[in-house]
Every structure is written in structure tokens, then in C-alpha cells.
Amino acid sequence: xxxxxxxxxxxKGRILIVEDEKDIYELxxxxxxxxxxxxxxxADGESALxxxxxxxxxxxxxxxxxxxxxxxxxxxxxxxxPDTAALPVIMLTAKGEEIDRVLGLEMGADDxxxxxxxxxxxxxxxxxxxxxxxxxxxxxxxxxxxxLIINKETYIVTRRGQPLKLSATEFKxxxxxxxxxxxxxxxxxxxxAVWRNEVFVEPRTVDVHIxxxxxxxxxxxxxxxxxxxxxxxxxxxxxx
Ligand code: CA
Numbered sequence: 416x417x418x419x420x421x422x423x424x425x426x427k428g429r430i431l432i433v434e435d436e437k438d439i440y441e442l443x444x445x446x447x448x449x450x451x452x453x454x455x456x457x458a459d460g461e462s463a464l465x466x467x468x469x470x471x472x473x474x475x476x477x478x479x480x481x482x483x484x485x486x487x488x489x490x491x492x493x494x495x496x497p498d499t500a501a502l503p504v505i506m507l508t509a510k511g512e513e514i515d516r517v518l519g520l521e522m523g524a525d526d527x528x529x530x531x532x533x534x535x536x537x538x539x540x541x542x543x544x545x546x547x548x549x550x551x552x553x554x555x556x557x558x559x560x561x562x563l564i565i566n567k568e569t570y571i572v573t574r575r576g577q578p579l580k581l582s583a584t585e586f587k588x589x590x591x592x593x594x595x596x597x598x599x600x601x602x603x604x605x606x607x608a609v610w611r612n613e614v615f616v617e618p619r620t621v622d623v624h625i626x627x628x629x630x631x632x633x634x635x636x637x638x639x640x641x642x643x644x645x646x647x648x649x650x651x652x653x654x655x
Contacts, residue, residue, distance in 0.1 A: 427451040428473035428545065433463040433489065434507065435481055439530070443476060446534035447541075460484030464492060467499055474541060477524070478507045494523045503548045505540060507532075558593050560654040563632060563641060565593055574632060584609065585628045588621075592642060592652040601649035625650055 430447055434440040435458045444454045455470070457463035460481050467475065475493065479486035486506055493499045506527040525544045528537055558565040564573045570586055572579045581589065587609045592600065602618035609624075610616045625644075629636040643653045 429453045429455065429471065430541070431455045431457065431463065431466060431470075431472045431475045433457045433460065433475060433481065433486070434478040435459060436478070439478075439507075442534060443537065446538060450538055452541075460486075460489045463489060467493065467502070472502060473545060474503045474505065476505050476507065476537075476541075480509065490524055501548070503544050505537075505544060558590070560593065560596075560641065560652075565590060572632070579631050581628070581631055584624060585631065588624055588628055589632065589642075592650060593654070596652045596654045599645045599648055599651045605649065621650075 427450065430452050432440050432443050432447075432454065434443070434456070440456050440458070444456060447454045455466060455472070457466055460483055463475070463477075464484075477486045477489055481489070490504055490506065493502055493504060504524045506524040507530060508527050509530050525548065526540055528540055557567065562575045566572070567590065570583075572581055572586065572589065588605070591605065591608050602621045605621050606616055606618060610620065625642060626636070629639050629642055632641055633639045641652060641654070643651055645651060
């Protein structure tokens with residue numbers, strides 16, 4: 416079996432399941448993972464809200480009946496925070512529960528599904544909501560190579576969770592290499608892509624910036640794990 420844990424990979428999106436019943440969240444998680452989603456689970460509202468504040472999700476699947484904070488309360492808190500107001504929410508309800516309120520403007524779930532449901536039906540709803548809300552999956556903006564995470568939208572690079580201070584050029588250089596993982600890129604190609612129309616650059620410029628970049632992202636710049644040299648040719652990104 417092929418492991419993808421440390422490879423560069425693109426997920427369809429990150430979904431948080433908030434549900435206290437193990438059988439149900441396991442069933443949902445299994446089916447979402449099979450579809451290529453990255454799955455997170457919270458069994459109560461408090462930890463769910465903490466995760467939502469800390470992480471980026473493309474969607475929350477929220478059970479209505481939860482201990483302490485109900486799904487409706489959680490949904491209201493999500494909607495009232497400007498950072499998360501647009502986060503798509505699908506509510507899980509039991510038959511006859513307060514569906515009007517679930518979908519009401521005030522609470523604003525994007526959709527709901529009644530238990531018991533088939534995984535296929537849930538996946539279809541999720542895809543429909545993601546299409547409708549039109550959010551680009553978070554993971555497509557992020558290159559995750561194990562300890563090194565490159566966020567293409569915020570321009571933040573972290574190593575083991577610690578943000579690195581890269582210059583704009585270093586960031587462009589890193590992204591260019593990382594997006595072409597495993598491909599050997601010669602200096603001219605890197606120059607064209609990263610420095611574009613700048614006049615006063617020469618192939619040696621690439622080497623200088625690679626060295627600086629390694630100082631930032633590599634634990635041991637002389638024995639790099641990510642940016643490898645192909646002698647006489649150029650460089651390549653090794654994500655393992
Ligand atoms: Ca429940």
C-alpha cells in the first residue's frame with residue numbers, strides 16, 4: 416500500500432464532524448476519507464469551537480443534539496463571528512426536530528440531513544453545498560510536506576508549526592520548486608519563473624537564494640531534506 420502521509424498531496428477539502436455518537440461519526444469519517452476529504456472529529460461543542468477558531472475548514476457537519484452546547488447554539492456562534500460566518504454548515508437532525516429553526520436565517524445552516532441517512536446521500540449533499548458556496552478547498556491553497564507547510568494564500572510557511580520569515584523571492588522560489596516536486600529544474604528555468612523580467616540576475620543568483628532558503632527551511636542546510644541539488648543541472652524539491 417502506498418503511503419501518502421508525507422507526500423505532497425491535494426485533498427478535496429477539510430471537514431469537521433461534530434457528533435457525540437461514535438457509530439455515526441465513524442461512519443461519516445470513513446466515507447468522507449474514501450472520497451478524499453481530510454476529516455476532523457469533535458464530540459462536543461466546546462472543542463469544536465476551539466478547533467474552528469484554530470484551523471481552517473471547508474465545512475462543518477454538525478449534529479443538532481450534543482451535550483452542553485446544542486448544534487443550534489454552535490451554528491449561531493459560527494455565524495456571529497465574521498471569520499467563520501461564511502463557513503458552510505450541514506446539520507444532522509433526527510426526524511421531527513426543529514428543521515425550520517435549523518434552516519432559519521438566524522441560525523443559517525446551509526442544509527440539513529435527517530438521521531438515519533445513507534453515506535451516499537450525505538456525500539451528495541456535501542458536494543452540493545460545497546459547489547453552491549463555491550469555496551475553494553483549503554488544501555488546494557496549502558502544500559503540506561510533512562513538517563513543512565506552505566500556504567499559498569497567506570504566504571506563510573511553517574516548519575513544525577513555527578512560522579518562518581521568508582522574503583518574497585524566497586517564498587516564490589520555494590513555491591516554484593515545491594509545486595514541481597521531484598522535477599529537476601535547471602537554473603535558467605528557475606530564473607525565468609521566479610525573477611521573470613528582472614535584468615540584473617544571473618544563474619548564480621539562484622544558488623545564492625537557494626542557500627538562503629535552505630538556511631530558513633532546512634534543519635541542516637548542508638544536508639538538505641527538502642531542496643536537493645542535482646550537480647551540474649539545478650535543484651529539485653524532495654517532499655519525503
Ligand atoms: Ca448526538
